[in-house]
Amino acid sequence: MYKVYVYVLDTLADWELGYVTAELNSGRFFKKNAPGVTLKTVRDSKATVKTMGGLAVTPDCLIENIAVNENSVLLLPGANTWNDPRHGAVLAKASELLSAGGTVCAICGATAALAGAGLLDSRPHTSNGPGFLEMFAPGYKGTSFYVDEQSVADGNLITAGSTGGLAWAKQIIEHLGVFQEDTLEAWYEYFSTGKPECFYALMQTLPSSNSAAL
Numbered sequence: 001m002y003k004v005y006v007y008v009l010d011t012l013a014d015w016e017l018g019y020v021t022a023e024l025n026s027g028r029f030f031k032k033n034a035p036g037v038t039l040k041t042v043r044d045s046k047a048t049v050k051t052m053g054g055l056a057v058t059p060d061c062l063i064e065n066i067a068v069n070e071n072s073v074l075l076l077p078g079a080n081t082w083n084d085p086r087h088g089a090v091l092a093k094a095s096e097l098l099s100a101g102g103t104v105c106a107i108c109g110a111t112a113a114l115a116g117a118g119l120l121d122s123r124p125h126t127s128n129g130p131g132f133l134e135m136f137a138p139g140y141k142g143t144s145f146y147v148d149e150q151s152v153a154d155g156n157l158i159t160a161g162s163t164g165g166l167a168w169a170k171q172i173i174e175h176l177g178v179f180q181e182d183t184l185e186a187w188y189e190y191f192s193t194g195k196p197e198c199f200y201a202l203m204q205t206l207p208s209s210n211s212a213a214l
Contacts, residue, residue: 078108
């Protein structure tokens with residue numbers, strides 16, 4: 001059973017999380033006997049945040065409630081407020097999770113926060129383009145590990161730039177092993193191209209119980 005924790009903060013970039021949270025929460029394309037997944041929002045307090053799209057989100061649990069083990073997944077979305085010192089608590093938890101074999105997934109501004117905490121200094125990663133982390137993360141020393149791709153997976157660390165939400169979702173889903181390989185490829189092809197034939201190819205990869213529910 002995977003426990004997925006979605007860190008929520010003011011000005012959270014709604015679009016960056018959509019693909020991965022929808023699939024992990026709904027399980028609509030999961031393979032037969034896929035690991036179970038629970039998804040909770042998390043923050044340093046129970047105060048409601050407002051996303052960039054104006055949606056109000058009240059956290060389900062606190063950072064201190066995050067289980068530190070290999071079955072925990074922490075999703076860190078982009079936002080305009082990552083320079084707030086209060087986020088130090090979740091960055092410390094991210095470091096703990098990486099050391100314990102848990103999975104940390106960061107996109108857009110969250111990659112700058114990880115870089116500023118020194119968590120990208122010695123591992124392959126990406127962000128919003130070459131030079132972005134040097135500009136927004138003083139003390140960043142991971143330039144030689146930067147990969148100019150939409151999303152980069154290095155074991156239990158998965159990073160992406162602001163336009164890489166779909167590729168990021170694919171790598172997270174692949175890491176967790178909840179889709180069949182052919183389902184994941186067809187899913188990615190459909191959502192990246194919009195071609196109807198890709199949708200039908202996706203449907204053909206699903207167990208009958210899944211496709212009947214769509």
